[in-house]
Amino acid sequence: MPALEGHHSGRRGYDAVIVGGGHNGLVAAAYLARAGRSVLVLERLERTGGAAVSTRPFTGVDARLSRYSYLVSLLPKKIVRDLGLDFRVRGRTISSYTPVERDGRPTGLLVGGGERRNREAFARLTGGPREYEAWRRFYAMTGRVAERVFPTLTGPLPTREELRRRVDDEDAWRMLFEEPIGVAVEKHFADDLVRGVVLTDALIGTFADAHDPTLKQNRCFLYHVIGGGTGAWDVPVGGMGALTDALAAAARQAGAVLATGHEALRIATDGRTAEVTYRTADGEGVAEARHVLVNASPQALAALTGDPPPPPAEGAQLKVNMLLKRLPRLRDRSVDPREAFAGTFHIAEGYEQLAAAHAQAAAGELPTSPPSEIYCHSLTDPTILGPDLVRQGYQTLTLFGLHTPARLFAQDNDAVRAELLGSTLAQLDAHLDEPLADCLAVDADGRPCLEAKTPLDLERDLRLPGGNIFHRDLSWPYADEGTGRWGVATRHANVLLCGAGAVRGGGVSGVPGHNAAMAVLEEEAD
Structure with missing residues (x-):
């Protein structure tokens, strides 16, 4: 970056140095720079964006995929408005499709498309209205909680009792905040498949059983159902990189210096001023700052x-990106593949299947029927594909596998990745009327357009500890000991945590970046 040239061996002073140019670091940089503060962002990689990037992973193929994170729910519209971002999302008309074989025939549950279609879909699967009525009541409850909790994410942390009063529903509070989510799932729903669809929101990126007494599955479930005050998961137009590109542009336009290829090595602070030592290809440098925000x-x-x-963290997911020449035909001929893959396509995610997969993984074995879910970005937003690919009917598929903790890959990451990928795709093939392999596109070198990332791959590529996409177990969205007023405090007064590991972190939200910036500005105003 020109603003740093010639200063590798000297010192430069800033109001704030931000370590890490992922989306949260860029949010913090944009807010602080817009408030007139001098800001330096140090990013180890050669581009900003962190896990929220779009890339062309397949040689010679004009498909720009959201390589790691891929859907948006927790990003407040407030941040988009405040920073004037050129960024849009599109809703999905279909929520989910879950295939299953019952009475020897392929069938499934398609959720979405309106009240009448949903009622009929539940009735076909379960034989009556009970499960759909339970579904409506349950998600009406989570919707009310979302409306009340989501607006608090960009304000100072409420206390537990303040949040409880805001929720103002003791049954909901007990179900979501006090007892394992498995209790509520089993109380409200009778059908194994319906139970599994509900439970999956508690398990994305979280290795836990439905009845885990730590309630880390409840925290995961809560963040998955409160986004935007509705719980909707939307598709980023242009891919996830469109968001971080817009954030980088906003930060630069406000005057922040974004220094890629600059790896932070040390932070020294006396609580009032700090020095950040960093490394570049040309040597080491030191940046001085009043505040340091760590987006790591x-x-x-x-x-x-x-x-x-802190205690070790561990991720538990398989991420697979694919490009297809066409969507595969389904064994369940009652469903159009363009609808089945438009929402979340659940695979091997019945309630008992999820419990069995967790038990096997906890015992140190790969699940024999690994659960996963798929969605097709290009059905909602074809702009990520080149015009020729669109004309030929190409589509993307993103698969997210559950219950595969990092420990399972420790001895031989490559071999276990290959074995898990094979068994995961076999679970999908069981519901297809043609092998997925027949639908895969090939790159310029004749290789199938498919890449898989294990937790250890994510740790290597992005320095996610143990491949944990949340950096550590998610926290409750209320104040606790040591969280500070904004949930970004560390043991050093002028060093703040603005990444996914902050309170109210996780997901593509920008919330920790916003809150760290607010903490800095609030302190300076006092």
């Missing part, structure tokens, strides 16, 4: 400051 994991923060490390 708590483990990385501890390494930078020399503090004791």
